[in-house]
Amino acid sequence: MPHYRFCFFIFIFLNIFCHELSAQANTVSLAKVKDLTQKACDYLDETNYEKSLQKSGMALQYAFDLKNDTLISRNYNIIAINFHDLGEVDKAVFFYNKALAYAERSNIVSLRMMITSNLGNLFFFEKKLYGTGITYYKESLKFGKQQKYLKEIAITNLNIVWSYFKIENYKEGLPYLRYINKHQNDLEGKSNDIALNFLNGMYWANENNAVKANEYFLKAISVGESKDEKTDLIYAYLEYSKFLNKIGKSEEAYKNLLSYSKIRDELTDKEKLKRASIAGFNRELDEYKREIDKIENEKIEQYRSLKKSRIIVVLFVIISLIFLLLIITLIKNIRLKKKANIELLQAKEIAEEASLLKTQFISTISHELRTPLYGVVGITNMLLEEHKELSQSQHLSSLKFSARYLLSLVNDILQINKIEENRVILENLTFNISDEIIMIKNSLSFLSQKNNNKIKIDIDPCIPEYLIGDKLRLAQILMNLVSNALKFTKDGEVEIIVKLNKVEEKKYFLEFHIIDNGVGIAVVDQSKIFEKFVQVGRKEEDYQGTGLGLSIVKRLLGLFGSTINLESDIGAGTSFSFVIPFEHDPQKTRKIIDEIEVDLTSSEVYKILIVEDNLINQLVTKKIIEKNNYVCEVVDDGFKALEILEKENFDLILMDINMPLMNGFETTKRIRLQDIKTPIVALTAFDKDEITDEAISAGINDIIVKPFEPVKLFKIISYLIKETKNVG
CATH class of the missing domain: 3.40.50.2300 (Response regulator)
Incomplete structure (x- = not known):
């Protein structure tokens, strides 16, 4: 019976598929896929597995090109049936699931019914996982009722009864048995009468009605002996033997068991011959599966690349149009700056909207910029290392500076996005506050010399030598604030002051002050400077920057549970201050230091x-x-x-x-x-x-x-x- 039902669903597939093929659009490429799929079906029906797999593999590749989910599902199903019939159960499950996934996307009910039924057969007869088989059968039954496939519904009900009776759950199986008994005329297969009779026999045996049970078992055996198909007959002999043994007729039970063993051995010998004939072919199945996987991976990757390219092109066009609109708007504003305030407000709204779209665009493509930047920085370093005579070249220096500046911009944007999406987690590292601030001073020495500024450091001696906290985020905060102060100060001084604010158990609260005597910030602008892409002070001089530094500072301080204070006025300089708690624990510090990996160098050639x-x-x-x-x-x-x-x-x-x-x-x-x-x-x-x-x-x-x-x-x-x- 398993083999019969297996072939039966192949037959269903052929009928459904052939019917629906004629309704498809008559295009050359689509017709080719249909023809290949039909040939794969025909070869499968003839048990010519090698040619069936070859044709279905080709059809699958074309179906991916057409993005036709229905054809993809059907060819995956053909491949799965091939593996199922060849005994490669795990591979069959893999491809059935692929077929089911694409069938769900195409929403072809008959296709989903067929695949779920095939999965039910596989888990019931091959894997002996009756519960899983029942789940798939019920799913198939649901689809069958939608399409009113009476014969298929009857067969599926029969399978569900058999599954429940195998796990001795007669109560759950009874409604399905009653349905089949009522609709047994729908069962037209040559072996289903055998199964229906011995399943009735199993039910009445469980109900201790020996007369009815014996009647049904004998009828099943009688029908089975008159048929060429013996698969269900062996189950009839086996279940009848169990029944006879239960009612104490041991001798008759033994005779039926012998009949069961004889037919089982005959079927086993046939199966061995079949397996022997395809043993050499099985060695090629793994390679076939890898090729199918490769086809899908290639097509999916092509879809992704195409989709990404389209998104980037569309976004680039949009941002270009926005930039063009901005330029036109700015020109009009310059010419018509004496117009009413309402027009200025509208222009501001357009600029803000453009800024928002620009941010979204850059966020989307920022990681794409890293790859060419890697090449630019790397090749520039190679040129400087291999051609020492170019070390003084302004062109190479400008190229390297520009690449690193663009990388800094990308990192700033990504940093903002990570903070806003709550993906930044503070780390616990041991550090010396004096060393960190001196390192920041040295890193910004070029910028301080450019504007003829001095950097002064004042650190409270009461602060412990070693603290524990996120020194990288602290350094980022200080670098942004100090570099900002140096940009807006000329011939002046920038002071970094660190005081011990208070101590609570192991928490040491450090108070930081970044003070400059530069141009200062007007009171009207002080509420804006912590917003993204906002810059002030460009009326007189073009200060380089992105307008992200102070926005990042504010958000990083929020992670520390702190806020930033600002005191400034035009021409009077600026002072930023904030308080951050750090831990002081000598034992923990020692442990962290011990766990730090030292620089691992080796003379080995790897x-x-x-x-x-x-x-x-x-x-x-x-x-x-x-x-x-x-x-x-x-x-x-x-x-x-x-x-x-x-x-x-x-x-x-x-x-x-x-x-x-x-x-x-x-x-x-x-x-x-x-x-x-x-x-x-x-x-x-x-x-x-x-x-x-x-x-x-x-x-x-x-x-x-x-x-x-x-x-x-x-x-x-x-x-x-x-x-x-x-x-x-």
């Missing part, structure tokens, strides 16, 4: 594999690696990485994430499936927080965001390689 599709980035990364006397190989995509890893061993892999055909996550998963333990570091233009979870899940060991400092890369390489060798 072999590195670079997986990167961008030619410029390949060149830059390879140059950085070889500069450290490492050996490296470069491949363009994930498939080539898998190929080279089969032949060669590497100490570490540098993996790009956004690659065509197969991205870095999928490549890493496949590497790990091959039981390759080589450390993998993601080199990516994505923000680290956006991909950390997926990277860990894929098996990536660490992440470095482009552009990066080579020293940081080599520390991570050395640490991961040594850690892997120690574990091994």
Whole structure:
């Protein structure tokens, strides 16, 4: 009976499919897919699995090109039936689920009915998971009722009864048995009468009605012996034997058990011959499944790339139009600046709307800018290192400065977005406040010299030597405030003052003051300067900047639970102040210091594999690696990485994430499936927080965001390689 029902649903599929094919649009490419799918059906009906899989694979690829969910679902279903009939149960489940997913998208009820029924058969007869089989049968029954497929509904009810009776849940199975008994004329298959009779026999045996049970069992056996199909007959003999043994007729029970064993052995021998005939073909099934996966991955990646390209183009057009509108608006405002206040207000609203759209646009493409910036910075460094005579070139210096300035802008925008989306988590690091502030002073020495300013530092001696807190966020706050003060001060002084405000147990509250004697900020503008993209003071001089620094400062202080105070007036300088609590715990500090990894250097020559599709980035990364006397190989995509890893061993892999055909996550998963333990570091233009979870899940060991400092890369390489060798 399982084989009969299996073939029966193939027959249903052929009828439904052929009927609906004639209703499709008569285009050349679509007609080709239909023809290939029909041939795959025909070959499957003839049990020519090799040709059926070949045709369905080709049809699937064309269906993806057409983005036709119905055809994709049907070809996945054909592939699943092939694997099902070949005994590759797990692969069949995989492709049935693929087929079901696309059937749900196409919303073809008959298709969903067929696939869920096939899954029910698989879990019931092959996996013996009767509960799961019942779930799928009921789902199929729901779809069948919508379309009023009487014969299919009857067969599905029969399967549900059988499933419930197998787990001895006669109460749940009884309503379905009553339905079949009432609609048994709908059962036209050559073996279903056998199943219906012995299922009735099982029910009455459970009800202890020996007369009715015996009558139904004998009828099932009588019908079965007159038929060529013996699959259901063996179940009739088996269940009848159990019934006879239950009522004490051991001898008759034994005879029926012998009949069961005889037919079972005959069917088993046939199955062995069938398996032997396809054993060689089974070895090719894994490769076929990989090819199907590759087709879908390629098409999905193409869809994503196309969608992303369209979004970027559309956004670029929109922002260009907005910029053009802004220019026109500004020209009109200059010419008509004496017009009524209502016109000025409208222009302001247009500018604010444009600014909002600009922010959204830049947020969308900012991570795309990191990749070319990595190439610009890397190639500039290469030119300066390889051609010392160019070290004084203003052109190269301007190029490097411009790239780093643009990178700073991208980082500022990403920082704002991360804070607003609550994705910034403060860290606990041990640090010395004096060292941090001196480092900030040295970092800004160029800016202070440019405007002939002096930076003065005054730190309260009562502050402990070591504190615990997020020193990186603190440094970012101070860098923004001090650099802002230096920009708006000429021939003056910027003072950094740190006082101990109060102590509560282990919490030391530090009070910071950033004071300058520059141009100052008008009272009317003081409420605006902490907003994004807002700048004041450009009327007389063009101060370089993005208008994001103070906005970032305000939001970072909010993470510390603090606020910022401002005192300023035009021509009288500016003073910013805020209070941040830090922890002072000598034991905890010592523990943190002990756990800090020292700079790991090695004289060993490591072999590195670079997986990167961008030619410029390949060149830059390879140059950085070889500069450290490492050996490296470069491949363009994930498939080539898998190929080279089969032949060669590497100490570490540098993996790009956004690659065509197969991205870095999928490549890493496949590497790990091959039981390759080589450390993998993601080199990516994505923000680290956006991909950390997926990277860990894929098996990536660490992440470095482009552009990066080579020293940081080599520390991570050395640490991961040594850690892997120690574990091994």
